[in-house]
Amino acid sequence: MLTIEQLKEIKKLQQTVEQYDSIDLKLNWDMLENRSDEDQTDFLSYDSGRLVGFLGLYSFGSKMEVCGMVHPDYRRKGIFSRLFHNCQPALEKARKILLNVPADSQSGKQWLGSIACTYEESEYMMKWEGNILPELDESIRLRPSREEDIEMKMKLDIVCFEFKPDEAKVYNDRLERDGFQQEFFMIEAEDKIVGKIRIHREKERSEIYGFAILPEFQGKGYGRRALQEAVRMEAQRGQTVYLDVQPENEKALSLYTSTGFKKESQQDYYLYSI
Incomplete structure (x- = not known):
């Protein structure tokens, strides 16, 4: 489990790297701040008490994502390669391993050239920039999830x-x-649960995750109305709203764009096999 001091060090290093490289790193802070003691998922490198390198593992079902960074003054010293070597035992538990590198990270792409991996997919980080809040739509309802909703949430993941x-x-x-279950909302329409959406709030930033509509209810506009309701709910709180989408998912990308979301950055993912 990361200490408060370590989290501060990682945040400071992230800010330094992002400013130097003009990139956005995806470090999944909602997960970083809630690590358990069960598995080692974070790897840190220090020089004279200064954090100079970090690598984090993020598990999503059988998929594990890898993301990290090295201080600009300490690059080309093999730091990230050593961190990656140290995390290999933890990677063996994953069925699929994806290396996450910001699309504009030149140093990250150079490091990828030193290992065996292949491009898998990309992901856009999108920000809502609409000028007019969506109106309340009473045909759709977002209610906080309850303990008895767990089976439906699992079904939607499947x-x-x-x-x-x-x-x-x-x-x-x-x-x-x-x-994190308290961040979930169940989407209701026709007096039934038709989907789910998770909203993670971090200060003035709200990020939408796990947005899903059951296949039998897709194509009826429920997804659009649920997303609009989520945006309305968060924007009224003074939050800035973000979400991720794969550009290959043209249907979702079209929905998000038409709802007022615009691309802010891009993450690229590379498939790695041990």
């Missing part, structure tokens, strides 16, 4: 995100253990 049943259980158990 049918919409291709989780295996055991992976969906492990994933949701972890979210429950780390206190």
Whole structure:
């Protein structure tokens, strides 16, 4: 488990790297701040008491994402390669390993050239920049999830995100253990649960995750109305709203763009096999 001091050091290093490279790193702070003692998922490198390198592992079902950084003054010294070597035992538990590198990170792309990996996919970080708040739509309802909703949330992970049943259980158990289930809202229409959406708030920033509509209710406009309601709810609180989307998912990208979201940055993912 990371200490408060270590979290501060990682945040400071992230700010230094992002400013120097003009990039946005995806360090999944909602997960970083709630690590458990069960597995080693964070690897740090120090020089004379100064944090100069960091690598984090982020598990999503059977998929594990890897992201990290090295201070600009300490590059080309093999620091990140050593961190990556040290995390290999933890990577063996994953069925799929994706290395996350900001699209504009030249140093990250250079490091990728030193290992065996292949480009897998990209992801856009999008920010809502609409000028007019969506109106309240009473045909759709976002209500806080309850304990009895767990089976539906697992079902949505399985049918919409291709989780295996055991992976969906492990994933949701972890979210429950780390206190994230309170961030979930169930989407209701026609007096039924039709989907779910998770809203993570960090100061004035709200990030939307796990947005899913059951296949039998897709194509009826429920997804659009639910997203608009989420934006309305967060913007009224004074929050800036963000979400991620794969550019290959043209349907979702079109929905988000038409709802007022605009691309802010891009993350590239590379498939790695041990």
